[in-house]
Amino acid sequence: MIEQPARISPSSLPENPRRTFLVRVIQGVHTTIGATLAFVLGGAALAPGLTRRERLWLSAGDLSALRDGEPRAVTLRVARQDGATEAVDRRVVFLVRSGDGGVRALDSTCTHLGCRTRVNADALQIECPCHGGVYDLEGRVVAGPPPRPLDELPTRVEGTRILVQV
Amino acid sequence: MLARFLDWCDARTGYRAALHHLLDERLPGGTGWAFTLGSVILLLLGVQFLSGFVLAMYYVPSPLLAYDSVRYVMRDLPMGSVVRGLHVWGASFLVVAAVAHMLRAFLHGAYKAPRELTWLSGLAALLVILGFALSGYLLPWDQKAYWATTVTINVARGAPLVGEWLASGLRGGPELGALTLGRWYAAHVFLLPAVLLAFAVAHLFLMRRHGISGPLRPKPGPATPFFPWHVMKDTVVMAVVFASLLTLAYFVRAPLDEMANPADASYVPRPEWYFLSLFQLLKYFPGPAEPVATQLIPGLAVGFLALLPFLDRHPERRPWARARLPYSVGMAVLAAGVAGLTGLGLRDRPEGKAANDWGLLPVAGLELATGENSVCARCHVAGGPAAPMERTSLRRDEEWLLNHMTDPVAIAPGVRTAEDRAPRSAMGRFGAQAVVAYLRRRHAGIEPPPLEPGVRLAAMTYASTCVVCHRVSGEGGTLGPDLTAVGQRRDAAEIQAIIEDASLVYGESSMPRFKDKLTGAQIEALAGYFAGRK
Structure with missing residues (x-):
């Protein structure tokens, strides 16, 4: 079991503008990849459930x-x-x-x-x-x-x- | 609020410390772009898992429905063709990335002590990925699936001692069919993912335990933390790879051949490009020498890779150094061999039925099924007693389809109410075969050729007469010569003379005189069409 006495998150480290920028870019790119996958795959998974029964x-x-x-x-x-x-x-x-x-x-x-x-x-x-x-x-x-x-x-x-x- | 919740979680799980341990690993100075391939593989595995999950919602592992269910994904499901594109093209991306990753590890001598097991777990994962690829392309149950798997199983049968046993295990029954599809599907979605996960976890654990091997000559200076300095490089490469994959999946439809047809031996199977080198190798070792290509050479290649960490034990890491030279040469021979054979395989296009060739019988079928006097349209219309034609499927066997077309009502109960008049017998046996041939092409999404009146007439004449003896593009009898490429041998005038009276051209011929049996226009249409088949 890991003992964790205090919070040491990246944000508590001394501020480094270049580092902060990189973290933002990394978060942005991974969010975009995730959202694209969610849109395409979620769309294909959910679409048939949303179609109405056709009337003949x-x-x-x-x-x-x-x-x-x-x-x-x-x-x-x-x-x-x-x-x-x-x-x-x-x-x-x-x-x-x-x-x-x-x-x-x-x-x-x-x-x-x-x-x-x-x-x-x-x-x-x-x-x-x-x-x-x-x-x-x-x-x-x-x-x-x-x-x-x-x-x-x-x-x-x-x-x-x-x-x-x- | 969120911060308090996270604090609460951290106090109970210690996840922040774990995260730091994960992200703050110190990497040797100069760890560059070559070290991003592992992250790319993780991304691609994630895409394969998620897209595979969505495909499995719609896929049915049965020869009766597998093809239709893939067709449903490609044609009717919103974004379905993109999802299948991600999965199919993603498989190729994954093979490329995994092989590149292995070559990178080789060049850096990353398999040396204490990282032997890291290398072996990676090699095992690569073989599992190839197992995914192999089992994956049987699933659509199209022509390529059926015939390429037939080849795979025959190759397995050639193994010494255990061959027959292995082949029947892969086949699951006496013939390639429902039992085979069931076990390959189960392996593809249950067994292989679990095995791959185990190897991947072991690989990552060992990578962290020993640290990465790093560049051959690390830059002097302090080690940089993995996050965010190297993660940024990973992220850039992942973004480029993902964008390329998505673009490919969106713009290039994943291929789907005609539905598997065990009766059509004119189809020449070719595996996916990543197995093309093995396939090509087979051509150089025919007959009794075949095991050299199917067992010996692949076995030596995998054996060389597996034993590498135990043979090359000198601490030297530079691939061109004297101590490593023999292994570098071995690896270069292996890589050049695989690349060269793949190139030869790509160039060596075997003669066979072209995928988009309609031939003549399907054209006649198109005319019979959708032309002005179509008997099919009596029932197969929107609101009619049977599914509209564009919704029909091929999930019945050939015998049923042929019977249904000659006598639609007898074999499809419920399509006719008591007060409807019974339709006349719809069409003859050859007409029915023509319609089945047409449906096979149409279901594969292959566009029909431009139908000039001459081609229509030629098709209808062929379907009622010539088809008995002559084969075109995989369909028709085999008593007479195959006419698929007859235009290369004869011009229109010669063909017309042969149709009119073959004995005048060949002296003696078993082909009847058609001068009085067919009209001049029919003979002219046939001659014109066949002269154009080159």
Whole structure:
């Protein structure tokens, strides 16, 4: 164990302007090298975490396949870049034709605990098998524990093709 | 506040005294610029460690993904190509700095008693650095990685008695593949850094224990403290080296060949420049004499360096003095040998596929994949059922790729919904091979040549007909002659005559008459293209 009775730092030595200047230059150069490395390497390490998930318009079938007031479950294949690989999510959305000719797309994930809901074609409602949540065809909660309506995804119609943004 | 905190730390650690011990070492007068190389090596090791840490975040040590993960770093990752540039070019800087440091120590006779172990720990660290370099360039899993490592393992197999055993240890399995990549990666990121750290720490500890050897004739006068007088010199050289490395990394992309293709034997492997001398040496000792180049001469060289402190025990330090002359001559022969062989190796460019040669099959693939009637674009578009073409990868094996291209839907479930019409069978076997060849080139970032209509027509004709028998730039059949450099032997008129009716030129030929099978325009396009291949 080193016994250190008093502070003897370079600054406590007799002042020597040339020496002080050299110390400043040395500190400056090493700080610059360190900061450059931190910028380049830190940038490469952190950049992918800061990018937003991109939004894609995916084709969800033809408008003619959809009848008024009859929801249709469509599986969308969402491919996204995940580093060097491609990750594929499969998302099920319910397409409902609204009265004015537009189309609504409801995410099939129950807003309660994330179960997959399904369409009950007889009762014309969307039901969650897990805890009995029930939604109407507009996605509003009719019964059960869900705290909010089903999420709605933006849609647009191009010619007769339905596009859904995920 | 800060001062009080530092006082508190000092009272418990005594770091100030340690720092003083470290910085206030007295150096002999006249310790000059030649003594800054050790600091440069420390800086470069730091850069390698940090850039390697970032690369390891993205790298995947598997033949299926290694290449794509390096491509991701080079193409998609912000500043990724600079990071890989620092690591790849930094490796070369490190080899140069370490060898220069060793030569400096030799010239100053710095290995003499009591510094024998300082020299040996440094020599061991240099060998570990070469081990890093060797294991490092397998990792991108490109053509160079695959074939240069094949050569390395074959060299190891030539070792007497333990050869086979050594080779299977390096390979990890019966063939060069996933098992090899896994163990070389593990060595590169776990084993070698730990070993290098041990040797470096020992080297620095011994250097401080015995002090530096200093200049041959120290300047009279008081010794100067290491800090800041010598540290200033270190700092200047470190700044110059770092600035050069960063500039190189920024402006020159670290090379990445086409993805490893064990089937393409037309690739002629060449190692990195720092192993070129050994590679060149192999050429002078063919066949049974090979162990002379692979074991005997390198073994003698390393043995000479390792035994130097025990052979040259005279206290004389001047390299030209009579007592040291034999060793100085030995070192000069070794240095001249390595430099001369490296120079010969650089000049001796073997004939093989040029890295940026597109050949014909990939051009046909480009036409099929991205042309007007592309079947690929039905699915591989943004928002389409499959990844857009610029995002596709080659991580499947060749068999899968070829099957996918002839019948895209059958082998890629989920790309077609029930109401989509089934696409027609996309393309024939040769078309699929053309597209795979195209993807290999494109993934390596090699720019396609200017595509005049004649070249397009020649490519499409070649891909449907000539490819069966003739090889161009590594792709195609081998029944007929290789046409990679046919322009050196024949002009356009001769080539046209051979295509039209080979038997009229050669008398008897197994090549069919194409006069009626191909159109005049097709034959003309082929003749024009091949005459230009020199």
